[in-house]
Amino acid sequence: MDALVRSGKVRYVGVSNFRGWQLQKAVDLCRQHGWEPLVSLQPLYNLLERAAEWELLPVCQNEGLGVITWSPLRSGWLSGTFHRGMTGPPPGSKVTGPGTHTWERYANEHTWHLLDELAAVAKEAGRTPAQVAVRWILQRPGITAPIVGARTHEHLEDVFGAVGWSLTDEQMDRLTRASEPPVDPYPYFAGGAAGRSNPQATVR
Amino acid sequence: MASARSPRYGTALVEDGARLLTRCAFPNLTWSALQLLACWPVDYRFLGATGLGVSELCLGAMMFGSRTDEETSRRILDTYTEAGGNFIDTADVYGDGASEEVLGRWLATKRRDDFVVATKVWGVTGPGPNDRGLSRKHILSAVDASLRRLGTD
Numbered sequence: 127m128d129a130l131v132r133s134g135k136v137r138y139v140g141v142s143n144f145r146g147w148q149l150q151k152a153v154d155l156c157r158q159h160g161w162e163p164l165v166s167l168q169p170l171y172n173l174l175e176r177a178a179e180w181e182l183l184p185v186c187q188n189e190g191l192g193v194i195t196w197s198p199l200r201s202g203w204l205s206g207t208f209h210r211g212m213t214g215p216p217p218g219s220k221v222t223g224p225g226t227h228t229w230e231r232y233a234n235e236h237t238w239h240l241l242d243e244l245a246a247v248a249k250e251a252g253r254t255p256a257q258v259a260v261r262w263i264l265q266r267p268g269i270t271a272p273i274v275g276a277r278t279h280e281h282l283e284d285v286f287g288a289v290g291w292s293l294t295d296e297q298m299d300r301l302t303r304a305s306e307p308p309v310d311p312y313p314y315f316a317g318g319a320a321g322r323s324n325p326q327a328t329v330r
Numbered sequence: 331m332a333s334a335r336s337p338r339y340g341t342a343l344v345e346d347g348a349r350l351l352t353r354c355a356f357p358n359l360t361w362s363a364l365q366l367l368a369c370w371p372v373d374y375r376f377l378g379a380t381g382l383g384v385s386e387l388c389l390g391a392m393m394f395g396s397r398t399d400e401e402t403s404r405r406i407l408d409t410y411t412e413a414g415g416n417f418i419d420t421a422d423v424y425g426d427g428a429s430e431e432v433l434g435r436w437l438a439t440k441r442r443d444d445f446v447v448a449t450k451v452w453g454v455t456g457p458g459p460n461d462r463g464l465s466r467k468h469i470l471s472a473v474d475a476s477l478r479r480l481g482t483d
Contacts, residue, residue, distance in 0.1 A: 127469070135473050138380055142450060165378045168419075168448075192378030194388055194419065194448070264386060270375050273419045275390030276406050277398050282389075286413055289372055289386055 128161040142168035142196075146181025153189045166192035166270070173240055173259055173305040174200045174232060180314045183268050192270040198260045201227035203237070206255035209245070210238040236308050243304035247297050253287060260288035262301050372414035377446070384417040384446050391420040395428025403432045417446045422476050423453035434481035442482055449476045 130136040139162055141152065149167060156163050167186050169178040172195070186193050199205045201220040208215070215221035215229050222229075241255075248255045263272045276282035293301070374383040389410045394403035407418075420429045430449060437445065451472040454462040462468065 130469070130473060135477060138377075138382070140448065163379070165380045165382075166448075186378075190379040192376070192380070192384075194377075196390070196419075260387075270377055271384055271386050271388040271417060273388040273390040275392050276410075277393045279402060279405055279409065282406050282409055285387065286372075 128156075128159075131162040138162075138165045140164060140166035140168065140192075140194075143170070144182070146185060149182060149185045149191075150189075153185065153191070164189075164191060166194055168194045168196055168273070170197055171195040171263065171266075171269075171272075172198050172200050173204055173244065173262060173301060174237065176305060176307060180310075187268045193268055194270055195263055195272045196275075197227070198263050198272040198274060199256055200232070201225065203227065203232055204241075204244065204255060204259035206245070206248070208237075209241055240301075240304045243300055247293070247301060251291075251293065251297065253291075254284060256284055257287040258293065258301070260285055261291075261293050262298065264288065265293055265298055374414075374416075382446060385415045387415060388417040388419050388448075389415055391418055391429045391433055392424045393429075394420070394425065395432040396425035400432050400435075404436050407433070407436050411440075411445075416444060417448075419448045421450035421453065422455055422472055422479075423450075427455075427475075427479055430476055430479035434479050438481050447480065447482075449480070451476070 127136070127139045131139060141149065141164055144152070144167065149164075153164055155161070167182060169182050171178045171183075171193075175197075178195075183193065185191070202208065202215075203221065207219070212233075221227055244255045244258060248258045251258060253261070260272055260274065263269055274282070274285045274288075276285065372385045372387060375386055376382065377384045387410075389407070391403070394400070394406075398406070410418075418433065420433055422430065424430070425432075433447070437447070451469050452462070452464055455472065455475070456462075460468050
C-alpha cells in the first residue's frame with residue numbers, strides 16, 4: 127500500500143471492517159516501518175450497532191484516523207418505517223434480503239424502545255427519524271462523516287435534512303441512553319457506558 | 331486528544347455564501363439545487379490527519395448501476411455535489427464494477443480534483459483464487475482495474 131501511494135495510484139490508504147486489534151496493529155506497523163499511515167476507518171456504526179465504541183473508535187481517536195461510518199439507517203430500520211407492533215418488515219424492504227440487518231436480529235424490545243425514543247425526538251425536533259438518526263452519528267465523538275447510500279433521489283433529499291442544525295445535548299443523551307446495548311460482553315462491562323465514552327482512558 | 335470531534339472549518343458559512351453566489355452565475359443550475367444549497371449548507375470536516383476537507387455527508391454509490399439506474403445515479407450525484415458534497419464512496423465489487431463505471435462516466439464531465447473518491451479492494455471480483463483477498467497480486471490488479479473504471483488512471 128505504501129508503494130501504491132508513492133506511485134501516485136492511490137492518494138491515501140484507509141481500512142474498513144477491521145477489528146480493534148487489527149486496526150491498532152496496522153497503525154503500529156505503518157509507524158514502525160515509516161510506511162504511509164492509515165488515514166481512516168470505515169466501520170458499521172449507528173443507533174442499533176454501537177460496538178465500534180468498544181475498541182475501534184478509541185483507536186481512531188488516539189491515532190488520528192478519520193471515521194466514515196456505513197449503514198447510518200441500518201437498511202431502513204432507523205428510517206421511520208419500522209415501529210413497535212409490526213409483525214414483519216414492509217414489502218420491498220432491504221431487511222427481507224440477504225445481510226445481517228435481518229428482522230430476527232432487531233425485532234425485539236430494545237429496538238422498539240429505541241424507535242419510540244427516535245420518533246419522539248424527531249417529532250420534537252421537527253425532523254424525520256432518518257434525519258435524526260444520521261444527526262446523532264454526526265454529533266458523536268470522533269466521527270468524520272456517515273456514508274449516506276441514496277438509492278433514489280428522494281432518499282438523498284431526505285438525508286440532506288440531517289445537516290445544518292443540531293440535536294440538543296438533552297436529545298443526544300436520550301438517544302444515546304435508549305440505544306445503549308442491553309448487555310456489554312466482557313471485557314467491556316468493566317467501564318460500561320462511561321468506559322466507552324471516555325477514550326482518554328485507553329492505554330497510550 | 332485535545333478535541334473529541336474532527337475539526338471543522340471556521341469559515342464554512344462564508345464558503346457556503348461564496349458557493350451560492352458562484353452557482354448563481356451558472357444559469358444551467360436548477361432552482362431546486364439552489365434551494366438545497368440555501369437550506370442545507372453542507373459543512374466540511376478534516377479526514378483524520380490528512381488535511382483533506384470532506385463534506386460531513388459521504389455519498390454511498392453502492393447501488394449505482396445496479397438497483398439505481400445510471401440516469402438516477404447521475405441526478406443523485408448532481409444534487410449531492412450542488413449541495414456541497416465532495417466525498418463519494420464506492421468499491422470494486424459494487425454492482426460487479428458498475429458503480430465505479432457509472433461514477434467514472436459522471437466524473438469525466440467534472441473536475442476530478444474537486445472530489446474525494448474512496449474505493450475498496452478485498453471482495454470477490456472473479457472466479458479465480460487470486461480474484462479476491464489482499465495479496466499484493468490482487469491489490470495491484472484491482473487498483474488498476476478500479477482506476478480504469480473510474481476513468482482516472
